Amino acid sequence: MADVTRGYCVKCRDKAGREMKDVEIVTMKNGRKAAKGTCVKCGTGMYRILSKEAAAAAEGK
Numbered sequence: 050m051a052d053v054t055r056g057y058c059v060k061c062r063d064k065a066g067r068e069m070k071d072v073e074i075v076t077m078k079n080g081r082k083a084a085k086g087t088c089v090k091c092g093t094g095m096y097r098i099l100s101k102e103a104a105a106a107a108e109g110k
């Protein structure tokens with residue numbers, strides 16, 4: 050998977066990004082794709098908004 054497994058955790062506040070586990074690609078109400086996962090460190094739910102290209106790559110299309 051592209052680099053969709055990294056995101057910003059609001060709890061860890063690690064600017065470098067935090068690794069996410071249980072990542073799944075979801076479609077938001079506005080039609081945009083996002084990677085939804087859980088912070089490996091604190092377990093907080095995380096979202097990462099994906100570009101069209103990143104979403105397509107993550108879905109293997």
Ligand SMILES: [Zn+2]
Pocket residue numbers: 058059060061062067088089090091092093
């Ligand atoms: Zn965290």
